[in-house]
Amino acid sequence: MLILLLGTAGLAAFGFSQLVQDQAGPVAFLALGTGAVLSILILCGFYMLQPNQAAAITLFGDYRGSDRVTGLRWTWPWMMRKKVSVRAxxxxxxxxxxxxxxxxxxxxxxxxxxxxxxxxxxxxxxxxxxxxxxxxxxxxxxxxxxxxxxxxxxxxxxxxxxxxxxxxxxxxxxxxxxxxxxxxxxxxxxxxxxxxAQEIAGAMLRRQQAQAVVAARQTLVEGAVGMVEMALDQLSAKNVVELDDERRAAMVSNLMVVLCGERDTQPVVNTGTLYQ
Structure with missing residues (x-):
């Protein structure tokens, strides 16, 4: 179509040159008119498609297809083209x-x-x-x-x-x-x-904090129970001290307080007997 456009433009230029040279005649008028009309029709049919661009072509409201070939394109001038980007x-x-x-x-x-x-x-x-x-x-x-x-x-x-x-x-x-x-x-x-949402964010934060505290306490108690059990077993196995049930319960209570307390405990030295 570019070659045809050049040909029709040359035909129109030939007719115009004949008129300029005072050689007006039917051939000159015909060449100028035909070349000009065809050049305008052909020129109106060109359109450009960039990469990742498509054109939907319609004819008097009827969809005729889509063109996705990039570069300089041509279709009949009376067919409408609407470009659409297909980029992300x-x-x-x-x-x-x-x-x-x-x-x-x-x-x-x-x-x-x-x-x-x-x-x-x-x-x-x-x-x-x-x-x-x-x-x-x-x-x-x-x-x-x-x-x-x-x-x-x-x-x-x-x-x-x-x-x-x-x-x-x-x-x-x-x-x-x-x-x-x-x-x-x-x-x-x-x-x-x-x-x-802001209206419940504070309440949910306190709930999460409570859940975290409970989980931490659970882990701490499980570890403390294991340590107390290990201490009592080793004391009994090595015959370090003989404890009755009451004193064993007291030792377990004291060890659990020491291991599970949030503050450092202050030791109390017993200078008397075990039962005083």
Whole structure:
């Protein structure tokens, strides 16, 4: 078509030169008119496609196909071309408040990498595919957020905080299903923000602190019981001292106080007998 454009432009130039040389005649007028009209028609049919760019072609409102070949392209001038980028787009959603499986309000935000795979669906099946992506991302986050609890202190359930990979995979599958109608796929997604809402953040922090204290106490008591048992067994095995049940209970009590106390104990020296 470039060669044809050069030919028609040359024909128009030939007719114009004949008119300039006062050699006006039917041949000159015909060459100038034909060359000019054909040159304009051919020139209007050219368009350019950049890498990762596509063009949807329509004829009087009828979809005729998509062109994904990059470079200088040409089609009939009366066929409309609408370009669509098929590059990857990175989108970070706003923080939204969601109720998790237990009804606790949490704040969530996600990062989505999406791209157009079907230009016809993106242009003609939805009104604005970019706005459609924004709305569906928020809807998918709310769906996934209400499907799982934020946290499980007993570590027996799938949670939003403890199972990022699994929850992220489900979010991606949910988005792909929702965006398929617009010819859009999701390459990657993940949470960028996940936390309790401000109105319950303080209460949940105290609960976590209490759970941590209980777990620490449990570990401390288990270790103290083992140490007391080991001390009594070694004293009995080496015949260091003979203790009756009452004095054995007193020694166990004193050792547990020493081992489980939060402050350093002050020793009391008994200068009398064992029973005074």
């Amino acid at each position: 787009n990175n989108f970070i959603s706003d923080r939204i408040k969601v109720n998790d499986l237990r009804g606790n309000p949490i704040e969530m935000a996600a990062q989505i990498v999406w791209r157009v795979v079907d230009t016809a669906q993106a242009l003609f099946d939805v009104d604005d595919y970019r706005a459609f992506v924004n709305v569906q991302v928020e809807a998918a986050i709310r769906t996934i957020g209400s499907r799982y609890p934020y946290d499980d202190f007993e570590h027996q359930e799938v949670t939003l905080r403890g199972n990022h990979d699994q929850v992220g995979s489900e979010l991606r599958a949910e988005l792909i299903e929702r965006l398929a109608v617009a010819g859009i796929t999701v390459d990657e997604c993940g949470f960028t923000h996940l936390a309790y």
